[in-house]
Amino acid sequence: MLKISTQFDGGKVEIVEANDPSNILLKLPKDNAAEFRQWFYFRVQGVAYQNLRLNFINTAESAYPAGWEDYQAMCSYDRINWFRVPTTLENGILTICHTPLSNSVYYAYFEPYTYEQHLNLLGDSQSSGLCQIEDLGSTIQGRDINLLTIGNQVASDLKIWIIARQHPGETMAEWFIEGVLGRLLDHQDPTARALLDRATFYIVPNMNPDGSVLGNLRTNAAGANLNREWLQPSMHNSPEVYLVRERMHETGVDLFLDIHGDESIPYVFLSGNEGIPSFDERLHQLQEQFKQAFLVASPDFQDKYGYKKDAAGQANLNIATSYIGETFKCLAYTLEMPFKDNNQWPDDDFGWNGQRSLRLGEAILSPIYSILDSLR
Known part of the structure; x- marks a missing residue:
């Protein structure tokens, strides 16, 4: 039946x-x-x-x-x-x-990443011995907002923040984080070891656990689009952003990556900060250096197709990448992956999927390593 x-x-x-x-x-x-x-x-x-x-x-x-x-x-x-x-x-x-x-x-719509997988990811990361789990607070429905901290946490360390799944239906973002963590916590990976010698990573694998469990595309349990809440978040409407943003102000930020999926554009691409008021030649050079290293690190990435760049001074500071880039005067990127196939490197059977997102997450450590000397 x-x-x-x-x-x-x-x-x-x-x-x-x-x-x-x-x-x-x-x-x-x-x-x-x-x-x-x-x-x-x-x-x-x-x-x-x-x-x-x-x-x-x-x-x-x-x-x-x-x-x-x-x-x-x-x-x-x-x-x-x-x-x-x-x-x-x-x-x-x-x-x-x-x-x-x-x-x-x-x-x-896309390969799911369940809350059970999320909790397993936290547990696996903690068991590496390199990762500390911190509870920042609770969502509207009472789920934990967890931050993973990996590194020496000394004042001289570069502070690298990576968040994912502000939009809960963009499940490829947490697959990406699984790839980042898998490589970063590998004791035998020389790039990971070199990064952790100089940087502390702050990673939020799922910014929107309520929306994820509820089967939402873009919003939390209160109906807030978290990636429009960064200028004035509240514990009533967007505690996820409020609590993560508070922690960022405590640690500082030298590099910020916000991981997403795009429904319409069949490519992997980056969206930068050309429109923030403080965008200057230094940030421009950092963006270009990062993109060039990413092109070498992963054939799945390209820089021809993507969003139209904001005009100077016209960035929406309610968006995470713009708010963080402007506030901390740092390199800040939104990374987008497709819901469809990736036309850069298509696969008829699987299209873009969880494993390809995971591999892209592994690859991102190489361009991060390539720009360490330029971040400050």
């Missing part, structure tokens, strides 16, 4: 009609306290060897309608191994066509 369910971590979809496997009608669900629609994650049972047609009939209401062009949905039988399945967009309806080989199958 056909059944669709979402009662699990990050699960979310609206069911309109689910009687005929060849014509299932669904809607993209909105965030719990906001109107953003794009994320979906659900389980289908009782349809082994049947030709499924899953039709999302409200793509016009989605936050990023262009995100569905050339998009292929993700699928898994065991929630460990994910692959792409044929997906089309026609007359505003997004259709997933798939014949499951088992009676239980999952479909998602």
